[in-house]
Amino acid sequence: MHPVTLNSLVHYTRENRTGYLRPERITVDTARRCIRRGRKSADAVHVYETTDRDGNGVHVAHVHFGPGHWGNVHFVTDIYEIPTQALTDL
Template sequence: MRPVTLHTLMHHTGQARTVKWRPERLSTDTARQLIRRGRRSNAAVRVYVTTDRDGTPMHVAYVEFGPGLYDNVDAVTDIYEIPTEALTSL
């Protein structure tokens, strides 16, 4: 089961547009590991509890990496959409 959807956004230095990767499906365990890794690397990590458009409870985690992660990149943001049911069923 891969209930978590990861969206990655990258802003290159000197460019006006933001690069968006195709959404990626992850397991809940993999998402937790990646969010923890972001915390250890001093990324700004924020988690919000909300609902999707159908009213299904979910958590949205933002992991914002600043400059220095990649050359010529100002910021990288990973956005995790995690259904609350996936967290409570572990």
């Protein structure tokens, strides 16, 4: 089961554009590992509780990596959309 949606944004250093990677479906366990790793190496990690358009509970995790993590990339932002129900089903 892959209930988590991961969206990644990449801003390239010498270009005035931000690339959007195709949304990826991942497991809750994978999302937790990535967010936990981000807390150690990313510049900022924020987790918000909200609801989606249908009123279902959702946790949104925002993991921001600044300059210095990759060669030609100014920043990378990963956004995890985790249904609250998926967290409580574990």
